[in-house]
Amino acid sequence: MPSTLANVLIAVSCLIYLGSIIWAIQKRQKIARGVGAILALNGFLFLAGLVRLLSGLNLWNGLVRSETQARFPLYAALGIAILIFEATAIFLQGRPPHWAWRALSVVWIGAAVLLNENINGILMDRIPAGGWVFSRPALGAIFLAAGWALFSATAIFQTYATRRQTIHPLHRNRYVFWFAVLFYAIVGVFLSFAVSVWLSLDALITLQAVLLMDYLLSTHDLPDLRYSVNRSLASLISALIAIAVMAGFLLLIQYLTKISPLTQPVQFLPAVLAAAAIALALNPILARIQAWLSRVIVDRKLDAGRLLGEYSRKIATIIELPHLAEVVLTTVRESLDLTDARLFLINICEEEVEWVEVGQENTAQTPTLRLSLQNPVVVYLQSEHAPLAQYDIDLLPRFRSASAPEAQLLKGLATDLYVSLIFQGSWIGLLSLSAKRSGHRYFERELFFLESLAGQTAMALNNARLYEDLKARNTENERLNQDLTVANRELSRLDQAKSDFIDIASHELRTPLTQIIGYNDMLGDMLSHGEDVQDLGIQMTDSVRKAARRLEEIVDAMFDVSRLDLSVLELSLAPTSLAVILDEAAGKWKEALEIRHQALVLQDLSGLPALFADGKRLVQVFSHLIQNAIKYTPDQGEIRISGQCIAEDGENEQEWIEIVVADTGIGIAPEDHDLIFEKFFRVGSILAHSSGEIKFKGAGPGLGLPLCKGIVEAHGGRVWVESACHDEVALPGSRFHVFLPVVTRAAPVLPGEN
Numbered sequence: 063m064p065s066t067l068a069n070v071l072i073a074v075s076c077l078i079y080l081g082s083i084i085w086a087i088q089k090r091q092k093i094a095r096g097v098g099a100i101l102a103l104n105g106f107l108f109l110a111g112l113v114r115l116l117s118g119l120n121l122w123n124g125l126v127r128s129e130t131q132a133r134f135p136l137y138a139a140l141g142i143a144i145l146i147f148e149a150t151a152i153f154l155q156g157r158p159p160h161w162a163w164r165a166l167s168v169v170w171i172g173a174a175v176l177l178n179e180n181i182n183g184i185l186m187d188r189i190p191a192g193g194w195v196f197s198r199p200a201l202g203a204i205f206l207a208a209g210w211a212l213f214s215a216t217a218i219f220q221t222y223a224t225r226r227q228t229i230h231p232l233h234r235n236r237y238v239f240w241f242a243v244l245f246y247a248i249v250g251v252f253l254s255f256a257v258s259v260w261l262s263l264d265a266l267i268t269l270q271a272v273l274l275m276d277y278l279l280s281t282h283d284l285p286d287l288r289y290s291v292n293r294s295l296a297s298l299i300s301a302l303i304a305i306a307v308m309a310g311f312l313l314l315i316q317y318l319t320k321i322s323p324l325t326q327p328v329q330f331l332p333a334v335l336a337a338a339a340i341a342l343a344l345n346p347i348l349a350r351i352q353a354w355l356s357r358v359i360v361d362r363k364l365d366a367g368r369l370l371g372e373y374s375r376k377i378a379t380i381i382e383l384p385h386l387a388e389v390v391l392t393t394v395r396e397s398l399d400l401t402d403a404r405l406f407l408i409n410i411c412e413e414e415v416e417w418v419e420v421g422q423e424n425t426a427q428t429p430t431l432r433l434s435l436q437n438p439v440v441v442y443l444q445s446e447h448a449p450l451a452q453y454d455i456d457l458l459p460r461f462r463s464a465s466a467p468e469a470q471l472l473k474g475l476a477t478d479l480y481v482s483l484i485f486q487g488s489w490i491g492l493l494s495l496s497a498k499r500s501g502h503r504y505f506e507r508e509l510f511f512l513e514s515l516a517g518q519t520a521m522a523l524n525n526a527r528l529y530e531d532l533k534a535r536n537t538e539n540e541r542l543n544q545d546l547t548v549a550n551r552e553l554s555r556l557d558q559a560k561s562d563f564i565d566i567a568s569h570e571l572r573t574p575l576t577q578i579i580g581y582n583d584m585l586g587d588m589l590s591h592g593e594d595v596q597d598l599g600i601q602m603t604d605s606v607r608k609a610a611r612r613l614e615e616i617v618d619a620m621f622d623v624s625r626l627d628l629s630v631l632e633l634s635l636a637p638t639s640l641a642v643i644l645d646e647a648a649g650k651w652k653e654a655l656e657i658r659h660q661a662l663v664l665q666d667l668s669g670l671p672a673l674f675a676d677g678k679r680l681v682q683v684f685s686h687l688i689q690n691a692i693k694y695t696p697d698q699g700e701i702r703i704s705g706q707c708i709a710e711d712g713e714n715e716q717e718w719i720e721i722v723v724a725d726t727g728i729g730i731a732p733e734d735h736d737l738i739f740e741k742f743f744r745v746g747s748i749l750a751h752s753s754g755e756i757k758f759k760g761a762g763p764g765l766g767l768p769l770c771k772g773i774v775e776a777h778g779g780r781v782w783v784e785s786a787c788h789d790e791v792a793l794p795g796s797r798f799h800v801f802l803p804v805v806t807r808a809a810p811v812l813p814g815e816n
């Protein structure tokens with residue numbers, strides 16, 4: 063009785079769905095992903111089975127409209143398609159589909175029920191649309207079937223697209239299994255419309271789809287489909303070849319002996335001898351054929367022992383990190399036929415771990431990866447010695463606590479397998495291996511090979527790191543030594559400058575002091591002898607005043623420089639004009655210029671913008687520059703002062719005034735251009751300098767230019783010198799540039815500018 067058999071089949075599958083529900087609830091901690099999908103689909107199919115059982119037993123008659131009863135398989139098909147679509151999203155991405163899909167499925171179900179059941183008779187049985195008239199029940203059936211087709215096709219497409227995108231063989235393997243789920247589910251629905259013919263075979267097929275889905279959602283290590291198929295194929299082909307060769311041999315023997323083993327009885331001994339001959343002749347050939355087939359069809363075999371031996375010989379003498387990286391990566395890449403392999407050095411800091419790539423030609427482009435020490439992948443790699451597959455990271459619950467950015471960072475490496483390099487319990491390196499070119503997973507023997515290789519590499523890596531460390535320390539020592547030499551040179555220069563200063567200062571101070579004392583004594587003598595001091599007295603007091611002024615100037619310069627050192631030089635800012643400042647500064651040296659027969663050409667600077675600056679201090683700056691120009695230019699020389707306004711392009715559009723004090727003097731060697739702005743520095747030996755305020759090469763205490771620099775910088779400006787060389791014969795001259803910013807914050811109003 064077919065209908066009874068069908069009911070029994072449905073009842074049995076209902077029981078299995080119920081069992082699956084109980085199993086999923088019990089195992090929910092372990093399944094972690096997809097429990098909801100398992101429960102929903104099994105629950106739905108359990109209910110659908112019950113409904114079908116009841117209609118099989120004709121229990122719905124009278125309760126439910128016959129039209130609705132006829133639609134049960136279509137409703138079931140749509141329900142299965144939507145739930146499998148949900149399960150597909152969870153299976154592929156670990157999360158339910160986008161909310162828009164969920165909304166669409168709810169709307170679709172609602173519309174299907176409305177169209178089919180015509181609740182309260184709100185729809186007509188014949189629906190006109192675009193010049194056509196549709197029968198409502200037919201439209202309802204089409205709508206249900208279209209929903210089923212849409213969700214099933216989308217699930218297939220998403221599985222296909224995800225499989226195409228992934229580079230990880232283990233994931234690809236998983237997706238192939240999922241195709242089987244989708245296939246069974248679709249075939250099941252097809253068969254459900256042929257219920258009487260197939261004795262509810264559809265129930266068995268759908269059951270198979272759901273059980274396979276339960277298995278896939280709850281199992282991590284799936285059998286390798288491609289490998290099994292390829293192996294079977296290889297065995298089949300080698301069996302066929304063996305049969306062909308054996309048959310050929312037998313036919314040859316038959317031909318030679320004229321005895322047919324099939325029709326004539328064969329004696330025992332000749333038969334054994336013939337078999338032995340065949341076995342001896344054919345076995346090696348068949349073994350070779352088998353090996354060749356499995357290499358071509360399955361995957362090439364790894365000669366781990368030989369490779370490891372060669373590898374350890376190679377790395378035994380390597381101490382340079384880049385060389386070691388090259389050997390490791392080439393060995394791994396070639397022996398496993400990988401598209402890519404990378405080596406990282408591991409630096410464990412307080413909170414995070416750094417992965418620094420080595421051996422890459424363009425290391426500047428390879429960023430150092432930084433991951434938190436709590437990242438479960440880091441915890442695994444640090445503590446476990448076994449390789450870790452990206453597949454495990456993607457699917458195992460223990461890796462789910464990784465933060466999304468870090469998970470993304472790791473995904474970006476496109477690694478298929480990580481192998482930690484651990485030396486004496488410390489994690490010092492990491493191999494990141496891409497998928498194999500063959501598209502196969504890493505087989506057990508290859509993982510063993512990688513573990514052994516990692517052990518050897520860790521030791522070599524540790525040595526290389528120690529060596530690198532030593533090299534770095536050496537370089538650092540050399541650098542420190544160089545610094546020390548420079549510092550020593552600087553110290554002795556400062557020491558020399560200090561003693562020079564003492565010499566100069568005592569000389570500079572003593573000259574006016576001697577003059578004061580000398581004139582004072584002379585004046586005293588003349589007065590005590592009752593001489594007439596009328597004429598000489600005025601001259602003497604004038605000389606005493608000049609000497610005292612010189613003393614005052616030197617003491618002032620020393621005082622100002624010490625204030626610069628303490629950064630307490632204060633400026634009294636006020637609106638000023640550089641034309642006025644330079645007039646005043648130049649005016650001071652009129653007499654000196656006459657004495658030295660030098661010409662001072664001062665450009666008309668009245669067109670320059672006004673400045674908000676300390677006029678007195680700026681006079682001091684330019685006065686000193688003019689004084690130096692006089693001192694370091696022979697008689698008959700020329701001093702030129704020019705100025706211009708410079709607008710700086712860029713965001714702040716700052717305006718600057720540049721004043722240049724140029725002379726035709728002895729010039730300054732390029733190596734002294736910076737040094738002359740340092741305290742107590744003076745070019746050459748102090749003996750080469752004469753003493754005096756305006757004399758040619760008259761030495762000062764070496765404080766003037768540092769003071770100029772301090773004052774200009776306090777105004778936000780810069781000062782520097784330009785001079786080809788120091789040559790007392792060729793007289794290349796010097797050009798002192800003073801750059802001052804035009805300050806706009808307080809618009810200066812100049813005297814007379816009303």
Ligand code: ADP
Pocket residue numbers: 690691694695725727728729730738743744745761762763764765766767768796
């Ligand atoms: P000093 O008080 O000795 O002149 P400065 O600080 O003014 O000290 O100058 C430092 C040194 O820079 C001088 O000793 C001199 O050798 C050199 N120098 C300064 N101005 C000029 C110049 N216009 N031409 C050549 N050398 C100069």
